[in-house]
Amino acid sequence: MSQDTLKRLVSQAAADYILTRIPEGAVIGIGTGSTVNYLIDALASHKVFNARYHGAVSSSNATTARLKMHGIKVLDLNDIETLPVYIDGADEINHHGHMIKGGGGALTREKIIAQVAEIFICIADASKRVNTLGHFALPVEIIPLARAALSRKFLALGGRPVLRTTANGAPYLTDNGNQIIDVHGLQITDPVTLEAKINSWPGVVTVGLFAKRPANLCLLASATGIEMIEYGPCPQAS
Numbered sequence: 001m002s003q004d005t006l007k008r009l010v011s012q013a014a015a016d017y018i019l020t021r022i023p024e025g026a027v028i029g030i031g032t033g034s035t036v037n038y039l040i041d042a043l044a045s046h047k048v049f050n051a052r053y054h055g056a057v058s059s060s061n062a063t064t065a066r067l068k069m070h071g072i073k074v075l076d077l078n079d080i081e082t083l084p085v086y087i088d089g090a091d092e093i094n095h096h097g098h099m100i101k102g103g104g105g106a107l108t109r110e111k112i113i114a115q116v117a118e119i120f121i122c123i124a125d126a127s128k129r130v131n132t133l134g135h136f137a138l139p140v141e142i143i144p145l146a147r148a149a150l151s152r153k154f155l156a157l158g159g160r161p162v163l164r165t166t167a168n169g170a171p172y173l174t175d176n177g178n179q180i181i182d183v184h185g186l187q188i189t190d191p192v193t194l195e196a197k198i199n200s201w202p203g204v205v206t207v208g209l210f211a212k213r214p215a216n217l218c219l220l221a222s223a224t225g226i227e228m229i230e231y232g233p234c235p236q237a238s
């Protein structure tokens with residue numbers, strides 16, 4: 001089964017999960033990426049989303065555009081007091097629900113919304129599950145002025161920092177107008193400590209480690225079906 005097929009299957013399962021478990025009137029937090037694109041399509045195909053829910057909070061311009069294309073109401077996080085669930089993909093997820101995210105560049109808005117949500121549901125194909133995070137380069141959104149100084153710090157950590165660029169070689173810019181350094185070659189054995197450390201460096205906007213706020217639940221698709229992995233409540237999320 002292709003990775004794309006698995007992404008589609010897990011997204012359909014996630015849409016069913018939301019529609020059967022999340023109470024009417026709720027706002028749903030929606031992440032970013034190819035897996036989430038399938039989720040948005042699956043939610044829209046059920047036709048009842050708008051009647052059942054107050055709307056969605058979006059983690060990127062791309063997600064906002066897709067939600068709107070389907071006629072799903074997009075709300076501003078600033079107008080929301082509670083968010084029962086945030087659902088998003090991941091680039092890697094370990095056995096504690098810690099994730100690397102930001103392959104699609106949306107890590108900052110994703111982390112802001114995830115922090116507000118009561119429950120974080122990760123949807124992924126089984127290739128994303130790892131024992132140790134770091135095979136996927138760690139994305140870090142940065143203020144451009146800090147690029148060289150931060151690159152030296154990532155080198156000192158044992159990583160290989162690479163500025164993310166577009167197809168024409170220009171620096172990639174996030175929805176927030178910042179740049180991204182992808183740090184290759186890290187073996188992240190203590191994600192909670194590394195997240196706090198990188199976050200404390202001036203010029204870092206967001207590190208794409210989601211360890212302080214891990215997933216509570218992961219729907220993981222493989223050739224044998226959809227596995228539902230629970231990591232338990234997240235004390236930091238309250």
Ligand SMILES: O=C[C@H](O)[C@H](O)[C@H](O)COP(=O)(O)O
Binds near residue numbers: 034089091102106107
């Ligand atoms: O910035 C993007 C997000 O963190 C995505 O959730 C992550 O990159 C996974 O994306 P995909 O579902 O396309 O593999």
